[in-house]
Amino acid sequence: MILLKYILKRLFWGMIVLLFVSFFSFLIIQLPPGDFLTSYLERLQKAGMSLDEATMTALRQSYGLDRPFIVQYWNWFVRFLQGDMGVSFLYSKRVDVIILERLPATLLVAATSLFLIYLISIPVGIYAARHQYSAGDFAAAFFGFIGMAVPSFLLALVLMWFVYQHFGTSIGGLQSPAFMNQPMSWAKLWDLLKHLPVPLVVITVAGTANLIRIMRGTLLDELHKPYVTTARAKGLPERKLIRKYPVRSALNPIISSGGWLLPELFSGETVAAIVLGLPTISPVLYRALLGEDMFLAASCIMVISILTIIGLLISDILLAVMDPRIRLG
């Protein structure tokens, strides 16, 4: 009963937040001078072409870009509530079609890399905390900091070239052109697996460093508490002791930050995705913002906001479940 009330209260406030987010993001997207047609014209001009006045006016009216901001916002918002995310002028497709088309690749890359990040960081963090100041601890710290410091796009470029030079894998994207239009086969799967390591390494390297440090830090705090000494004195085997008590407490911050996983899955690493030419959602959002493609940009931001709210709600509940010291409300 308390849980239900809590969830309803959170959802209510979530909707208020979404209202504000939708308005301000729409506003900010519109702030730069010009509109979508300005960027469209620029792309034409780069190819040497241009548009005459008649066509420009026709397009502007056709897209409703000559109406005042508030009218455009309201039109879009009302339709969004009904599930109609509008159409992208940049891609000439419906926004939901664009998102759904890119969802599989996005989930594949994001989910795999997040799984790997947790799989690597937590054990390494535990080890580093238990054997503080040992060689292993320093090694973990060293690689961790390098991972944080090296810009992800630089790492992506270097790895991409390395893989091309030594394995002949085509650069860019998740699949070689030769396989893209063919049905699934072992050869196609192998080609996909050849392309996956580079994005996975790039994203994982950046993420593990952070998590290792957090895990190590929080576990160290726990390990120095009296109950650990008591348990040891009482004769609990070391492994079982560590796993059952301090680690569970140390996981608190990691679980509470797990709320951000949901939006991360949707639109995480942008720079590496752009550089590597991955068909994921974050480059789409980036280009939509650059090109002032209002519906696509605003809809993506709304989806990310919704996922954030839901994700945080889930992680808060999960935290309450895992840690009896925490009470909701």
Next chain:
Amino acid sequence: MFQILTRRRFINTTAMAFLGNWLTGCGKPDGRDSGSGAIDGQHGKSDASPISAKHPSRYHEAPMLAEKVARGELPSVDERLPRVPYVRQVPSIGRYGGTLYDQAESQGGRFHLDGALIAGPQETDNDGRIIRPHLCDRVEFSRDYREYVFHIREGLKWSDGVELTADDVMWWWKHEQNNKSLYPEGPRTIWKVGNEYARFEKLDKQTFQIGFSKPFRPGRNASAHEWMSFGGFFCQPSHWMKQFHIDFNPRADALAKKQGYQAWYQLYKEREEMMRGAHTGKPHVGPWTRVVSETTHDIYERNPYYAEVDPAGNQLPYIDRIYVSVIEERKLREARIATGAVSEGPAELTQIFIYKKNQKQADYQIKKWRLANGSECMFAFNLNHKNPVKKKIYNDLRFRQAMSVAIDRKRINESLYYGLAKPCQATLNPNTSFFDPSWLSYCAEHDPNRANALLDEMGLRWDEKHQYRRQPDGRRLATIIVFNKQLFPVELLEFVRKDWDRVGMETVIKETDFRFRQETCQAAKHDCTCWNGDTVEEIAVYLPWFSKWNPHRELYYAIDWWYWYYTGGKTGEKPPAEWLQQFNRMADWYQAESDAEYRRLGHAVWDFFTKQLVCIGSVAYAPQPIVVKNGLRNVKDSVKMGYGTGWAKSYDVQAYYWDQPEKHL
């Protein structure tokens, strides 16, 4: 301390290494490309269809189409081609099959070879000099250029087999161009001559006539230029477009809403343009049509009804399909060209050593083409500047002359183009019939003394420290060049900046977002801006108000004068007498009737433009290395690349073929 490896140092030290490499490394043209003319024996084997056994066909087709004919899905090749197809002269008879790989920035977007998708009533050659009929077999015009009669090839069909007739053209004019929802301000401005729109008239099934109220000689050019084909009357198949038009399909609004749009005309506009929408299934008349469009790639497959054959009677194109990967990041596209992921692509001149190094592993050769730009980067001062002091200075011809001779073009050429471009003034292509050779060298010599003399004559004295000159109001003579990253190296701007600095003008280069540049320039708030000078071929500059030298185009040098002229005096600022005379002269030129008058007025118009130095050029006709995969044949050895001839439209891509098509599927 490390010495910082500046780009200039790097280029200078590798320039020599490159030059030697370039000379020895470029392969000789393949012997096979020099035209054999014999029919390739392979074709005879593949035409094993029942139809050819009964009625031996005059023409030959690709195996993938012959299969469909055998299954009864397609009519025979003789029936698919027009009664008299266009015969394309090819360097060597090719082989059917294979795929070309290319890449685009967006789904359904433009790619290097996309010009090849276009076909129109007439076409031009790569020089932009010859205009000849293509999908029309005859185009006649009256002596006073008021009437044009187009004879569409008999039997010409859209890619779905429906015949292309004059009805399509009439439908396009009546229901698209003149539809108030689609074009609220009326048809495209090119159709407006002397304040009246053109008249379209159907003469018979294959013939239509376009009439103008005043002589309109540019009509010849317009029918051959690629721009006309994009959205022109050979692009809109009426039988297919009707489903999106509210007058012909009452459910057009519902159809549009299903696609995410709000009204039928939004969806119609998407389907109207070929190189923007991600749609498939629209019938077209080019060699390939789009059959697949996904987030990651587009596929263009051969058009079974394409109206061209080679001299041996083989229906073109040879290559079955074009596979275009969608790669949004520009640097990634460049890298993919260097690693041989595309069949043909442009290489960055300043990074040529990377392309040379990777030649063997990626299995390509490098051809030397040229850019057809009249200037790689030309500068224009704002003659309608809001500040009266600056306005007076910029409007003084001596100032522009000084700035032009201050530029050391030779140094730019040597440093950035390995000395392979042409240092000259920004002007038309020397091929032009009324060209004056003196235009190329007008104020193009490097003469800082003359520049200083001119500026001294204008009364712009140096300041006390002899660092910069001073304007009459006491402020420093300064200029900000706004630009957005274009197709020319930013280093070029740095060179010009230093040159102008040396003659006493403080120059700042300001890279801005295109939006801000456009907004600033359209409000005439800028000092100086720059752009490349493409579209200088005779065929293209004659399209009304089309070339970059027009004051309202990308160089925005006199936008207020243009507004005054365009709106008949309602807004803007009245141009000085000599400019008003120039605008009128241009209007007269577009209405020239005789050849002599055309050349006389053309010469006068461009003499004025060039000598007024509204566009100050740097270097032109830069080399453009092109990466071509080994095994791809009939690729021209020397090409002028530019928008004026429709980019790939004049490369004859439909004549390309693979040596071993089975290896490039």
